[in-house]
Amino acid sequence: MPAPWNSNQRPRGEMARDELEDVPDAEMGQRYRKFPSDSLQSHISEPQKAPKKRLVFHYRTLSPETSYFLEIWDGIFLLVLAAVSVITPLEVAFDLARHEESSMVIWAIDAAFLFDMILQFFTAYFDTARSRYVRDVRSIAWRYLTGWFVIDLATTFPYQLFGELQHLRVLRLLRLHSAIQICRRRQANVGISFALLSLIKFLVVLSFNCHWMACLWGHIAWCHREGSWLEALEASKGGDPRLYTEWPGVYTISVYWAIMTLTSIGYGDITPQNQYEYVVASVCMAFMAAMWAVVIGQMCGVLATLLPHDVAFKRTMDDLNWLLKDRQMPMPIRTKLRRYFYESRSLTRLHEQKQIIAQMSPMLQGEVSTQLLGNWIEKVGYLNNLDCEVLVQVARKLKAQLFAPKEAIDNDRALFVVRRGVCMRGGRVLIAGDVWGKDMILSNPLLREATSVRCLSYLEVLTLRFVDLQDCVSRSSQGRALVRWWQIRLALQHAMQRISRAVRQMERREGSFADMPADTQKKVVLNVLHGHSPLAELPSEETCSNASAGLAGNQLEEIKSSILALTQTVESLQQTVLDMAE
Structure with missing residues (x-):
């Protein structure tokens, strides 16, 4: 039972002024009032009423x-x-x-x-x-x-x-x-193209409109049979009576009339017989004729753009045939060039896909690029562990190329991925999904495999140059560290393979490598890594210093003059380009 209210009792949360203590504030030059600790503690310890909750x-x-x-x-x-x-x-x-x-x-x-x-x-x-x-x-x-x-x-x-x-x-x-x-x-x-969706929409609209017009035309004769077009048609043609007395037969005749009205054929066997039918037929003919004209015009425009890739390819082939005829190319070359352009249709689509991906947001570009790169990226360790943002840049740098059968491919410090076709590299057959040139990140050309590649069929590949990879990872510390770690790993791996092959060849002529002195073993390893014969004489430190001094004394001025002349040439070329641009 709560205690009765006393008028002398202070409201909860209020205190008398005499309970407040004046405290000087030396920093601010003012005084402020401070609550007594006991009053404050009692004020805090008092239970608070919970707010009422509304039923929501x-x-x-x-x-x-x-x-x-x-x-x-x-x-x-x-x-x-x-x-x-x-x-x-x-x-x-x-x-x-x-x-x-x-x-x-x-x-x-x-x-x-x-x-x-x-x-x-x-x-x-x-x-x-x-x-x-x-x-x-x-x-x-x-x-x-x-x-x-x-x-x-x-x-x-x-x-x-x-x-x-x-x-x-x-x-x-x-x-x-x-x-x-x-x-x-x-x-x-x-995921259907808009052109195909437009065709489907036109067909649906025409079908439903024919159905509705047929129901309207059939309703006129069904409700008012005397003196209608249905009675006139039965009198002129005859036939099965159920065709004129049951609704499926009447609806079939009405659909026949609606299609004739829509397509403006008009055989004339079904004609209005009274004023009401003439009004309905006139409205239907005006409406359906306008719709038919609009639909035909729209469908012609849609069909013209239904297959834009095929239209562009056919235009390219027409230009090629005109070129071959104008230049009077031999028939074998004509056939070869036409075959090449037929095989390169996928390259054109790949370029258009890149333009579409470039319009996406960075996050979506990363997701799509990861899916488009395929499973071959798992075979390249320094690409498989890169960040999503770096992979987007790598996907943009990939270039598609198509090579003809029996064509040789030079390895110009680039990574190659087979998308379609068959080729041979060093006695090994490569098919779709295989890669070569993973050692492009090595700076020592002696450690990179220089095996040539020969196409056995039309070969479509994706290429990634080392300079493009450097540009992609230059903004990512994690990417630079990852590529550097793989450089060391591949360098050690290829160096050991090269040294082991050279030692095996040397042992066939000189004897066991383990029995040689340590200085000789060191000299063999250095010769192999420098691309010399394993037992060739290495230049001494004195010879290297003398050669450097001679170079500094005799050729330094000549090198400076050559650099100066080259700089002037580059500046003149830049000025020429600027003038042409203006």
């Missing part, structure tokens, strides 16, 4: 980017919308709602529409102004209520329960706006 319901919104359920529902709802665009015009035109099977389908469609309306209140939407998804339930609900809610509610209303509103079921077609929203939301998941 937290709803989990669905993100179109991460929700797997929403992705599945979008696919299902697209099928539902496709069924609605086909079934609804048929049931309205030929009054199919009275059939039990049709009623079950209609109720299933209404349930799907209602469930989709509920999901709209919990589906995040993308805010283009802030470039992010809005996940606040109130913002989502307000946006939907002030947007498509009224139209979606009208499409979900059960019109089949009211006989007077049967024809309003055609309002369900307004729900097709959801198909556009779903396609925009899932366009990143589709």
Whole structure:
């Protein structure tokens, strides 16, 4: 039971002025009031009332980017919308709602529409102004209520329960706006070219429009048979009576008329018979003729750009044939050049892929470059352990080349990766995925393998020069340390191999290497590393110093004059280039 309130009692947290102690502040030249320790401790020790918590319901919104359920529902709802665009015009035109099977389908469609309306209140939407998804339930609900809610509610209303509103079921077609929203939301998941998507869109639009026009034209004769085009057609052609009395037959005839109207063929066997039919036919012909003209024009433009790579290649081949004919090249050379350009089609695509990758962000460039480099990078130790940023620079420096059969490839201190084709190097056959030239990082040319490569077929390779690798790792301390460590490792490995081969050859003529004196062994190793014969005489230190002095005394002036002349030549060339640029 709490104690009764006393008017003389101070409010909690307040103190009398006499309880405050004046304390001088020598630094500031002022005085301030200090709480007594006992009062402060009692004030702190008093229990604080916890704030009242309001009951708040937290709803989990669905993100179109991460929700797997929403992705599945979008696919299902697209099928539902496709069924609605086909079934609804048929049931309205030929009054199919009275059939039990049709009623079950209609109720299933209404349930799907209602469930989709509920999901709209919990589906995040993308805010283009802030470039992010809005996940606040109130913002989502307000946006939907002030947007498509009224139209979606009208499409979900059960019109089949009211006989007077049967024809309003055609309002369900307004729900097709959801198909556009779903396609925009899932366009990143589709990897089909825009040209092919445009063709598919045109075909879908033409098909559904023909279907809707056929339902409209068939509904006129189905509801008012006397004096209609259907009665005139039966009287002139005859045939099976079920073709004119059952809705599948009437719909088939109506589709035939819609296609003729769309394509402007017009055989003339189906013609309007009254004023109402003339008005409907005129509107249909005007609308479908305009649509047909637009679709034909758009499809011609799409087909012209459907395969841009093939168009560019054909243009290149036409230019090549013109060159060969103009220069009167022999037939064997013509065939060889055409074959080479046919094989180089992949190189053109590789260059275009690099341009696309260059438009990405650095992080995405790293991910894509890592995937494009392939498994061959695991065979090159100093590339496999580089940072992602450095790998992006390495991928940019890679150059694609194509070599003809029987062509020799010079190893000009570069790394080669076989992408396609077969070649032979030192008695070993290399195929796609193999690499050579990993020792390009060694500065001593004697330690690098100089084995020539001969192409056995058209060979497509990726090349990475040492100077380009140096430029990539120059900005990374980790990359420089890694390359330096591999330089030492490969240098020791290749030096030991070279020394062992030279010692084995020498032992065949001179005897055991282990029995030689230490000075002789040292001289053999140095000769091998310098590229001399193992037992050649090494120049003494005195000879080297005399040679250096002679060089300094006799040739130093000549070298200086040569450098000066070369500098002047370079400066004049630079000035010439600048003048040409201006």
